[in-house]
Amino acid sequence: MELAHSLLLNEEACNQLGEVQKAEFIFDWLRYLEKLLLATSRSDVKEKQKTLVEQLLSLLNSSPGPPTRKLLAKNLGILYGIGDTFSVYETIDKCNDLIRSKDDSPSYLPTKLAAVVCLGSLYKKLGRILSNTFTETVGNILKAMKSAESQGRYEIMLSLQNILKGLGAAATPCHRDIYKAARSCLTDRSMAVRCAAAKCLFELQNEASFMWSTDLDSVATLCFKSFEGSNYDVRISVSKLLGTVLAKAIISKHPGAAASRQSIRRVSLEEVLELLGTGFLRGSSGFLRASGDMLKGTSSVSRDVRVGITQVRITNAVMCDGNLETRLGSTDVAASQHMLVCALQELGNLIHGLGTTAAPLLQDSSAGILDSVISVILHPSISVRLTAAWCLHCIAVALPSYLTPLLDHCLERLTVLKSSPEAVTGFSFAVAALLGAVKHCPLGIPHGKGKIILTLAEDLLCSASQNSRLSAQRTQAGWLLIAALMTLGPAVVSHHLARVLLLWKCVFPVSPKDLETEKSRGDSFTWQVTLEGRAGALCAIKSFVSHCGDLLTEEVIQRLLPPLPCAVDLLTR
Structure with a gap:
């Protein structure tokens, strides 16, 4: 593949390859070209630009797959961004001609899709330089979408997003046309198309004030419908769109100039919340058909709508009481759990x-x-427990003063509630997440916390065998705490290294003979706990090597190595 590492495509070498090898050769060249263009002087790029453009355009007719067409489009954008733009209009005309083609055969589809992706990349990179051609291009793309299958609609939405991003306010004449096309795609049967449409509309709302003024009700209703039968990615994309549009409706200022914008009405927070509330109460696409349904758990509305709306109403979802499952109905526990996970994720990000x-x-x-x-x-x-722990991590990173009090509280709860499987797992997650936040907090935590955490970890590991109901949870928690402790670095771990090395030694068979002996003992449960402990110990060793390299002396390495072959040998049997 070294022959592919040049500014121009080595056509002679490429033509000697078989079909599969040729596609691989071209992909490797495009990947290398992306880096090379950015490192090559402008004069050298201009010198070979004409030939390079011809080679890139010729690849449009080679039925490029998704990764290849993305690289092809990106390289065209980079090339024209660095070199001359004289021939860019010919390139745009070439792409538009390919899209206009009446050839609807499956073999020609990749060519059309590549042309669509290239147009998006060019307008995104060159922006207003191409403002006198975008009306024709957008019209051509929208016309092609009427007969496009799902993959075509997906690429068209992303291309329109890039066109809007590049042109900014200059794309105003086409805002309504793009809006109408994206509206229909937001409820498309393909989840990928819905995501792409949400991204396109999100880009559109930056300049299209009608989305958060005159058409606000319509946009909200459309987003509610998009949640129907959706997946997680759609809910994330659409909730981001809806939340941003609603926020703009509240904070937008009267422009005072621009007569076309003087009709913009500023919306109050109460009106926006009332509008958002209709997603819970209205029609077949609402959150609930009637308020009584929520209490009785008889709502037949799609759980995806509930989750989607909840992601927009972050605060209300997170602060819901512990009876969420009861209020949603016992048959929809999975939906309530998903709601909590989504809400906690959004709260952590916020x-x-x-x-x-x-x-x-x-x-x-x-x-x-x-x-x-x-x-x-x-x-x-x-x-849910894991996401809550991650949320505490975000809180500690954002507000370092909360780190030590939260850590103390979680350690205290873990100690007091170590007879509860949920508490052992949940609070060990929380402690590990908070320890992971220490490196982001300049003042760190008190030095003595390391000893407390290691003592608690040892206690969990030693007491794992005392209660079979808690064996697995305590084993997991103990090793998780030790692995998290390693992230505090050599300054802390050096004081406790001897104790940790002893724990590692005890969890693995010391010799092949010990391994053979233990294979004849125990049932499935004891083996599950044993393997859980060894997996946790290996993770802790990995964490130690990653974060405490300064402690890896020859003596420590010699003490770490003997148990490992036996652990590996067990996996091969």
């Missing part, structure tokens, strides 16, 4: 983004956000 300005939000006793997050650590669903 607080992480706000940084120290999030302090009043957490200090508000009436909201009780922090207490709600901590209470969710005991949730029956392990995914």
Whole structure:
């Protein structure tokens, strides 16, 4: 493949290859070209630009697959961004001609898709330089979408997103046409098309004020419909779109100039919340058909709508009480768990983004956000507990003053509630997540915390065999705490290394003879706990090597190595 590493495509070498090898050769060249163009002087690029453009355009007719067409489009954008733009209009005409072609055969489809992707890349890179051609291009792309299958609609939506991104306000004449096309795609049967349409509309709302003024009700209704039968990616994309549009409706200022914008009405927070509330109450695409359904758990509305709307209403979802499953109905427990996970994820992102300005939000006793997050650590669903721990990590990173108090609280709860499987798992997740936040907090945590954490980990590991109901959870938790402790670095771990090395030694068979002996003992449960312990120990060793390299002396390495062959040998039997 060294022959592919040149500014121009080595056509002689390429033509001597078989079909599969040729496609691989071209892909490798395009991948290398992306890096080479950025490192080559402008004069050298201009010197070979004409030939390079011809070679790139010729690849449009070679039925390029998705990865190849993305690289092809990106390289064209980079090339024209560095070199001359004289021939860019010919390139755009070439792409438009390919899209206009009446050839609807499956073999020609990749060529059309590649042309669509190239147009998006060119307009994104060159922006307003191409403003006198975009009306024709957008019209051509929208016309092609009427007969396009799902893959075509997907690429067209992403291409329109790039065109809008590149042109900014200059694309105003086509805003309505793009809006109409994207509306239909937002409820497309293909989830990928819905995601792409949401991204296109999100880009459109930056300049299209009608989306958060005159058409606000329509946009909200459309987003509610998009949640029907959707997947996680669609809900994330659409909720981001809806949340941004609603926020703009509240904070937008009257322009005072521009007569065309003087009709913009500023919407109050109460009106926006009322509009959002209709997603819970209205029609077949609402959150609930009637308020009584929520209490009785008889709502037949899609769980995807509930989850999607909840992702927009982050605060209300996170601060819901512990009876969410009851209020949704026992038959929809999975939906309630998904709602909590989504809400916690969004809350973590929100607080992480706000940084120290999030302090009043957490200090508000009436909201009780922090207490709600901590209470969710005991949730029956392990995914909810894990997400709650991650949310605490975000809080600690955003507000370092909360790190030590949260760590103390979680350690205390873990000690007191170590007879509860949910508490052992949940609070060990939380402690590990908070320890992972220490490196992001300049002041760190008190030095003595390391000893407390290691003592608790040892206690969990030693008491794992005392209660079979908790053996697996305590084993997992103990090793998780030790692995997390390693992230504090050599300064902390050096004081406890002897104790940790002893734990590692005890969990593995010392010799092949010991391995053969233990194979004849135990049942499936004891083996599950044993393997859980060895997996945790190996993770802790990996964490130690990654974060405490300075402690890897010859003596330590010699003490670490003997048990490992036996552990590997067990996997091969």
